[in-house]
Amino acid sequence: MSRALAIAGLSLRQAVRSRALAVLVILLFLCVTALPLTIRGDGTLSGQAQILLSYTLGFATLILTIAGVWAGCAAVSGEVRGRQIQLLVVKPIRPLEIWMGKWIGLMALNGLLLFLAGALVYGMLLWTTRPEALDADQRRRLREEILVARAVARPDESGLEEEARAALESERAAGRLPAEADPQSAYQTLLRLRRLHFYSVPPGGVGEWRIRLPAPPAPDRPIFLHFRFSKSAMDLEAIAGQWYFGSATEARLGTVGAWPPESPQTLPVPPAPFLGEREMRIAFANTDPSGATIFFSPDGGLEVLMRRGGFAANYARAGLLLFIQLAFLSAVGLAAGSLFSMPVAAFVSLSFVIVARAAPYIGAMAEQRRYFSDAPGAGLAATALDAALRVVFRMLRAALAPLRLPDALDLLAGGRWIPWSAVLSAAASHLALYGGLLALLCAAALRRRELGLPE
Amino acid sequence: MISSDSLLIEARDLVKVFRDFWGRPRVRAVEGLSFVVRRGEVFGLLGPNGSGKSTTIKLLLGLLHPTRGRLRVLDRSPRDIRVKARIGYLPEESYLYPFLTPEETLDFYGRLFGLRARERRRRTNDLLEMIGLVHARRRPVGDFSKGMARRVGLAQALINDPDLVILDEPTSGLDPIGCRQMKDLLLTLARRGKTVVLSSHLLADVEDVCDRVAILYNGRMQAEGPIATLLEEQHVTRLTLPPSTPPAAVAQILEAARAVLGGEPNVDHPRRDLEAFFLDVIAKARASAAGASGAAEGRAVARYLAENDPAKRSVEPPPDARERLRRLTTPSEPLPPPA
Numbered sequence: 001m002s003r004a005l006a007i008a009g010l011s012l013r014q015a016v017r018s019r020a021l022a023v024l025v026i027l028l029f030l031c032v033t034a035l036p037l038t039i040r041g042d043g044t045l046s047g048q049a050q051i052l053l054s055y056t057l058g059f060a061t062l063i064l065t066i067a068g069v070w071a072g073c074a075a076v077s078g079e080v081r082g083r084q085i086q087l088l089v090v091k092p093i094r095p096l097e098i099w100m101g102k103w104i105g106l107m108a109l110n111g112l113l114l115f116l117a118g119a120l121v122y123g124m125l126l127w128t129t130r131p132e133a134l135d136a137d138q139r140r141r142l143r144e145e146i147l148v149a150r151a152v153a154r155p156d157e158s159g160l161e162e163e164a165r166a167a168l169e170s171e172r173a174a175g176r177l178p179a180e181a182d183p184q185s186a187y188q189t190l191l192r193l194r195r196l197h198f199y200s201v202p203p204g205g206v207g208e209w210r211i212r213l214p215a216p217p218a219p220d221r222p223i224f225l226h227f228r229f230s231k232s233a234m235d236l237e238a239i240a241g242q243w244y245f246g247s248a249t250e251a252r253l254g255t256v257g258a259w260p261p262e263s264p265q266t267l268p269v270p271p272a273p274f275l276g277e278r279e280m281r282i283a284f285a286n287t288d289p290s291g292a293t294i295f296f297s298p299d300g301g302l303e304v305l306m307r308r309g310g311f312a313a314n315y316a317r318a319g320l321l322l323f324i325q326l327a328f329l330s331a332v333g334l335a336a337g338s339l340f341s342m343p344v345a346a347f348v349s350l351s352f353v354i355v356a357r358a359a360p361y362i363g364a365m366a367e368q369r370r371y372f373s374d375a376p377g378a379g380l381a382a383t384a385l386d387a388a389l390r391v392v393f394r395m396l397r398a399a400l401a402p403l404r405l406p407d408a409l410d411l412l413a414g415g416r417w418i419p420w421s422a423v424l425s426a427a428a429s430h431l432a433l434y435g436g437l438l439a440l441l442c443a444a445a446l447r448r449r450e451l452g453l454p455e
Numbered sequence: 456m457i458s459s460d461s462l463l464i465e466a467r468d469l470v471k472v473f474r475d476f477w478g479r480p481r482v483r484a485v486e487g488l489s490f491v492v493r494r495g496e497v498f499g500l501l502g503p504n505g506s507g508k509s510t511t512i513k514l515l516l517g518l519l520h521p522t523r524g525r526l527r528v529l530d531r532s533p534r535d536i537r538v539k540a541r542i543g544y545l546p547e548e549s550y551l552y553p554f555l556t557p558e559e560t561l562d563f564y565g566r567l568f569g570l571r572a573r574e575r576r577r578r579t580n581d582l583l584e585m586i587g588l589v590h591a592r593r594r595p596v597g598d599f600s601k602g603m604a605r606r607v608g609l610a611q612a613l614i615n616d617p618d619l620v621i622l623d624e625p626t627s628g629l630d631p632i633g634c635r636q637m638k639d640l641l642l643t644l645a646r647r648g649k650t651v652v653l654s655s656h657l658l659a660d661v662e663d664v665c666d667r668v669a670i671l672y673n674g675r676m677q678a679e680g681p682i683a684t685l686l687e688e689q690h691v692t693r694l695t696l697p698p699s700t701p702p703a704a705v706a707q708i709l710e711a712a713r714a715v716l717g718g719e720p721n722v723d724h725p726r727r728d729l730e731a732f733f734l735d736v737i738a739k740a741r742a743s744a745a746g747a748s749g750a751a752e753g754r755a756v757a758r759y760l761a762e763n764d765p766a767k768r769s770v771e772p773p774p775d776a777r778e779r780l781r782r783l784t785t786p787s788e789p790l791p792p793p794a
Contacts, residue, residue, distance in 0.1 A: 008568035010552065017554040017595075030633075081549040091567040092540035251661045254616070452518025453473070 003049050003093045007101025011075065024067055028113065032059050032120040047140050047147050054413035060117040061322050061409070066277060068110050068326050069353060072333025073345040074101045077444075085451050095446035099338065099439050106330040111323055118319045144222050145266065146410060149314035155209035160198060164191035170235040177208065197295050199296040201241075201286040208283040209296075211304050216278055222270040225282065226303040230261045233292035241294070244283040245269050260289075269304065280304070308417040317418040321408035321426055328403075328430040329353060330437050336443040359400045366393035402429065414418040461535045462530075462761055463619055463650045464492035464515060469524035471510050471674075473666050484510040486674040490526070497645045500663035507674035508654035509547060512623050515652065516544055529619065536731040540568065543617035543709040547624045549608035554599025557588050557607045559613055560596060581722075581757035582610035585640075601628040609637070616760060620644060622653040647760070664684075 012409045015021050035056045036048065051155035079085040087100060129142055171177045177186060217223055221343075231239055239259035247253040259265045269280075281302070286294045296302045332352055336345035355362070365371075371389050372382040406422050471485040485507045492498045500508045513519040514526060517534035518743045529538045551560055555596070558579055565575035583589045586606035596604055605628045612620060626634040641651050641664045655661050661668055662682060669679040678685060695704060 002569065005561060010563055013559070014552070014554055023543070083546070083548070084552055086518055086546055087544070087550045087564075088567075090518065090542065090544045092536045092537055092568050094527055094536060150650060425571035448576075450519050452516070 003072060004104060007093075007098055007298060010107025011095055011102055013191065015071070017104075020067075021109075023236070024063070025116070026111065027063060028060055028117050028146050029120065032117060041396050042440065045134055046140065048059060048128055049125055049142060049423040050413045051299035052121055053146075054409050055324075056124075057117065057121050060061050060121070061326070062268045063331055064113055064117070064326055065353060066111075066112060066350075069105060069329035069333035069349045070346065070407035071109070072102075072330040072335075072341055073337040073349055075106065075334055075337055076442075077337040077340065077342040079450060086424055089446075089451055094443070094445035096379075096439060098446065099334065099442050100430070103327075103334055103435070103439065104333055104336065107323075110311065110326040110330060112194050114319060114323055114326060116314070119323075121318040122315060123247040138236070142337075144307070146413070146415045147225065147311040148307055148415045150224070151214035151308035151416050151417045152211050152212045153304045153306065154300075155198075155211055155302055157198065160191060166339055167194070182344045194299040196295070199301060200296050201284055201294040201296075203286055203288065203293060206285045207296075208281060209302065210265050211280050211282060212310060213278050213280060214306060217280075217306070223280075224305045225267040225269050226264065226305055227259075227267075227296060228301045229259075229294050229296045231288065231290065231294050232382075233290045233294035235290065237262065237290065238293060239286075239292075240288045242285040242287060243267060244281075244285070246281050246283075247277050247279070255304045264449045305416070314412065314418055317420065318408040318412040318424045321405060321418065322432050324423070324426045325405055325408075328434060331435050335438045335442050338444055339445055355396065356400060356403060357395075359404055362393055362396045362400065365391065366397040368393075403434070405430065460492050462491075463496075463528065464652065465492050465525070466490050466511075466514075467525040467526045467579050469511070469514060470522045470524060471507075471519060473516060479502075484674050485514070485521075488671075488674070490669050490676065490679060492650060494650055494669060495645065495648050496639060497651040497653070497665045499661040500622045500652070500671060501656070501658070501668050502654075502671035503656055506671040508656075508671055509623055510674070511671070511676045512652070512654055514540070514623055515621060529623055539613065542619040543607075543612035543614040543615060543620045545620075545622045545625055547627060549601075549604040549628075551597075551607055551611070551748075553602060556593045556595055557583060557610070559591040560607055561610055565609045565614045570615070578616075578757070578759050580616055581759050583614060585601040585757040586610050586762075602630055602633055605629055606633065609640075613760060615758065619650060620649055620651045622651065624655055625653050626655065626657060627725050634660070644760070671691050709743055 001166040036051055039051050039055055074401065076085070082189060089095070125147075131139060164187055166329065168177075168183065168187050171186070171190075177183075199207070212393070213223075215221065225243065225245075229239060238260050240258040242256045246252045254270065255267055269282075282302075284294070288294065329349075333345065334347040336349040336352075339345070340348060370392070371384070371386050373386050405426050406418065410420060411418050467489050469485050469488040470483070472480045473482040473484055475481045488507070488511065500511055502508050510519060512523055515528055515533055517532070517539070520534075526533060528551075529541055531538045552563075555563065556657065560577050561579040561582055565578060570578065581591075583592050586609060588603065588606060588610075591599070591603065596607055609625070610624075612622070614689070620641075622641075625637050629637060641653070644651055645664075645666075650697065651664075653661070653665070665682055667681050668685065669677070670677045694708075696708070711721065
C-alpha cells in the first residue's frame with residue numbers, strides 16, 4: 001500500500017506543478033462565478049438558487065469529468081510514451097499497485113477540485129439567499145422547497161402486479177393470447193396498461209391514491225404534492241380539477257384550481273387532517289370542461305414530498321455522489337490509458353462518457369420496435385436494420401444499466417433527500433466493484449505488456 | 456565447473472523477435488544468445504548500434520519477454536518482484552520525472568524499495584554528495600543538462616544498494632570527469648561483491664572496467680571471455696624499461712636484441728592516454744576556479760554503499776583510480792611533462 005501511496009503522491013505532485021491545474025482552477029472559478037450571470041432564471045431567488053445548484057455545479061462537474069478522464073488517459077499512456085514507466089516497473093512494485101496509486105492520485109485531485117467548486121457554489125448560494133435579500137415568503141419557500149432535503153413517497157402500486165397476473169391468466173384462459181406470445185412480455189405490457197389506468201382520471205371522474213409517508217406529518221415537516229399531468233385533448237389549456245387530501249379514513253377538500261399540462265406543479269398539503277398518521281389519501285376530481293381524460297405520468301408524475309433533513313448534509317451527500325461518478329470515470333480513462341496509446345485512449349473513454357450520458361435516450365430507443373421500417377416504402381432491409389439496431393440498443397441498455405447513478409444535481413435542485421444508502425451503494429458498485437474489476441484487468445494487461453518495446 | 460549459486464544471470468538460447476501490429480515478425484533483435492554472469496563480476500555487452508545490447512538488457516530486466524530461450528536472473532524469472540528488489544538499473548536515457556527535484560526523485564524511488572524515511576534521507580544525502588549535485592538538490596530535474604540528469608539516474612539506480620547493477624550505456628552524456636567517476640564507481644561496486652552488467656559501444660569504457668565481455672553483432676554472440684584473454688597477443692612480447700635506465704644500458708640491450716633476433720626490434724615510447732591528460736588539465740583548472748555551474752566534484756562512492764565492503768569496510772579505489780583521484784583532489788601538484 002505504501003508503494004501505491006508513493007505513486008499517488010507523485011501524481012498529485014505532478015498535477016500541482018503543472019500549468020494545466022492552474023488553468024483548470026481558473027476555469028472552475030470563472031464557471032462558478034460567471035455562469036449564473038449568463039443564465040436567465042424565472043426571476044425569483046429560488047430560481048436563481050436552482051440555477052446555481054443545477055447548472056453551475058453541473059457545468060463545473062462536466063469540466064471536472066472531462067479533465068479527470070483526460071488526466072486518467074494520460075496517467076499511464078503518458079508515462080509509456082515518456083518511458084518513465086520503464087524505470088518504474090523495474091522497481092519492486094506490482095502493476096496493481098501502480099494502477100491503484102495512479103487512481104488514488106486522480107481521485108484525490110478530483111476530490112480537491114470538486115470540493116473547491118462545491119465550496120464556491122455553496123458560498124454563492126449562501127450569499128444569494130442571505131436573509132436580508134429575501135422577503136418572508138421567499139425565505140419560507142427556499143427553506144421548505146429548495147434548501148431542504150425532502151423524502152419522496154409515491155402511490156402504493158402493490159395491487160397492480162397481482163391485477164396484471166390475473167389479467168394474463170384471464171387472457172390465456174379466454175384463448176386471446178397467441179401461442180407464440182412471450183408470457184413475460186405479455187405480463188409487462190399488461191402491467192404497463194394497468195399503471196397507465198391507475199394514474200388516469202376520466203372526465204368527471206375521481207382518481208384516488210394511497211401513499212405511505214416516510215414519517216408521520218408534523219407542523220415542522222410540511223408536506224408538498226408534486227405532480228405533472230397531461231390530457232387526452234390536444235390543447236394546452238390549463239386543466240381544471242379539485243385535489244382532496246385526507247387520512248386513511250377521511251378525505252377532505254384541499255385545493256380547487258387549474259394547472260397547465262406537461263409542467264411540474266407543486267402544492268402545499270395541509271397537514272391537519274392526518275397529523276401523526278403514516279398513511280394519507282389523495283384524490284383528484286377531473287372537472288375539466290374539455291371532457292378530456294387526465295394522465296399523470298406513471299414515473300414520478302404524482303409524488304408527495306416531506307422534509308427529512310437539512311440541506312447542508314444533503315449537499316455533502318450529493319458531493320459524494322458526484323465524487324464517486326468522477327472517480328469512476330477517471331478509472332475508465334486510466335484503464336483506457338493502460339491499454340491504448342493516448343489518442344486512442346482519449347477517444348475510447350470520451351466516447352464512453354458520451355454514451356453513458358445518453359443512457360436515458362438509449363433506454364427509450366431500446367423500447368422502440370421500429371426505427372426505419374415505419375417509413376413509407378421501407379422494405380426488408382429496413383426491417384432487418386430495425387432488428388439489428390434493437391439488439392444494439394438493448395445490449396447497450398443492459399451494459400449501461402448497472403452504471404447508472406442517481407442524478408445528484410437534479411435531486412439537490414429539487415430539494416430531494418439523497419439517502420446515505422444511495423451513496424454507499426454507489427461507492428460499493430462504482431468504486432469497489434467496477435473500479436476493482438478495472439484495476440485487476442489493467443494490472444493483468446500491464447503485467448503482460450512489454451513496456452520496453454522500441455518505438 | 457561453475458556452481459549454479461555463483462551464477463547471477465543465466466541466459467540460454469535467447470531469441471527475441473519484434474513483431475508488427477498484426478503479429479508478423481519484423482526484426483530478430485536477439486538470436487540464440489547464451490551467456491552467464493557470475494557473482495561479483497563486471498560483465499560488458501559490447502557491440503555497435505543495433506547489435507542487440509539494449510534488447511538484451513531489457514530482457515534481463517523483464518521489460519521485454521523472450522520469444523524463446525531460458526533466462527534466469529538471481530535464480531528467478533526477471534519479472535519476479537523479489538528479483539527487482541535486488542537490481543539497480545540505469546537506462547540509456549535518464550527517464551526521470553522532470554518535475555521532481557533530485558532529492559524528491561531519490562526519495563520516491565527509495566519509497567518503492569520500501570526504505571524507511573530516515574534511511575531514505577540518509578541515502579539520498581549520500582548519493583547526492585556522491586554525484587556532486589548537493590547544490591542542485593532542489594532544482595527540478597527537467598532543468599538539468601543531460602549529464603546532470605544522468606548522474607541523478609545513476610543515483611536512483613543505487614538507492615537500494617543493489618546486488619546486481621545493470622547499466623545501459625553508462626557513460627552516455629557524461630563529460631570525461633563523469634566518465635572516469637562512473638568507471639571508478641563500477642570498480643568500487645565490483646570490489647564490494649556487487650555484480651555489474653553494462654552495455655556500451657565505447658570500447659574504452661568496457662576495457663577499463665570489465666572482467667569479461669560479450670561482443671554482439673546482429674543479435675548474435677560473436678566473442679565472449681575475459682578481457683585479458685581476448686586482447687592478449689600471444690605472438691608479440693613487449694619489453695618496458697624503467698625511466699631511470701641509462702641510455703648506454705638501453706643501447707646495450709638493443710644491440711643484444713639485434714644480435715639474437717637478426718633484425719631491428721620495434722622501439723617506441725609509452726604514451727599516456729588522452730583521458731589521463733585531460734583529467735590532469737581539469738584538475739589544474741579547478742584549482743583556479745572554485746565555482747562550477749554544473750555538477751560539482753563528488754565523492755567516489757556514497758557512504759552507505761561503502762559501509763559493507765567485505766574487503767576493507769572502507770572503500771579504497773583501485774591503485775590507478777586512487778592515483779587519478781589523488782591528482783584531481785590535489786590540483787596544486789605540478790602536472791607531469793607531456794610524453
